[in-house]
Amino acid sequence: MGKITKRERFLETSLKLINEKGFKATTMRDIAQKLNCEVANIYNYVDSKQSLLETYLFGISNEFHAAIDTIIESKVTSEEKLRLIIRTHIDLMVKKPYELALLVNEWRNLKEPKLGSFLAERVVYENKVKVVIQEGVEEGVFKNLDLEIVTYTFLSTLRWLHDKYTDHNLDINPDKIEKQISEFVFSGICKK
């Protein structure tokens, strides 16, 4: 079953290279060089440069959706749901840091109609988070802040992790990170 190995080595090499240089700045020749092969060979693995990006982005995007759907369906408190969302982000970051970095940095390079459906999916995801927060407000657990602002601020608290992780610049202990970020999100920076 070593058949897929070469293709997978290609996928991983491309992913890291695109992450390092950016999608537009990474040429097919750059990738070939890193793989020690000819440019043409790459087209045995993938249809086009564009489809390569799509594969990564929709792949990781789907994982986020699957995870949040499970969380939403679970019978736990809103606070616990939010904690689980935090945990999911951290786990995915540990598992697929480069895909996650691409999700944040390179989606702009999608072309229509893929770009449109990607953005639509993202709005759906954000709305699911919004609903969780809204429920918490209605239950009297969360403060009644502006829903838009709280939701985006909350999501932002998770959007820097991948950067430090791909840099190998962060002490990676998922439990610790979860605790720290949860503390920040739920009760803020100030004592008392």
Add this chain to the structure above:
Amino acid sequence: MGKITKRERFLETSLKLINEKGFKATTMRDIAQKLNCEVANIYNYVDSKQSLLETYLFGISNEFHAAIDTIIESKVTSEEKLRLIIRTHIDLMVKKPYELALLVNEWRNLKEPKLGSFLAERVVYENKVKVVIQEGVEEGVFKNLDLEIVTYTFLSTLRWLHDKYTDHNLDINPDKIEKQISEFVFSGICKK
């Protein structure tokens, strides 16, 4: 003094276009088309495409540094300093949303040695924020969380604003945004 007008119209048009399509994806011909002029004409305004990016990025970066230096020197509490940092981000976002978006999204396209000095400056900025938080911890005002994690999480809470603003997607009342984000940062999402 209408002399600089044409050049400024060019700078503003380029800025928005680069923001919309991304730096790499925006060609000099795209800019020319938007300006209804020939490509060559652009080189009457600017030395190169690269220098255009540098102008924007170091311009806005310097404004952030000037602002945080003033805040740090001021004789107020750590909590107030942090609140002023939040306020500065919001004010700069309102004043220069497209520059701010570029700062977040396009710095990767800088080339050495500019890239190196940009990143160095960014670390300096982050460290200044870190010091403010550290002081708050020492004064017993802020919780004793992991300094790295808190700093990056805090900075992240401010890094989404420009996106919603350039989309014209956010109710822009700086006072309201400041209040909401400060509340989130200082005491979190949960009641009590």
Add this chain to the structure above:
DNA sequence: TATTTACATGAACAATTGTTCATGTAAATA
């Protein structure tokens, strides 16, 4: 054994790209 599969090569392509050059012109300035 015959054939399919997965990977590999080198040459060539058409299009796109940033930039330069020689040249021009209307308005502001000396």
Add this chain to the structure above:
DNA sequence: TATTTACATGAACAATTGTTCATGTAAATA
């Protein structure tokens, strides 16, 4: 009036880019 300034044009460039094509080959499969 003479000259500088700021803006403008069209043609041309060399380099880069994604992709295709005809062809090959070792190993796995039928």
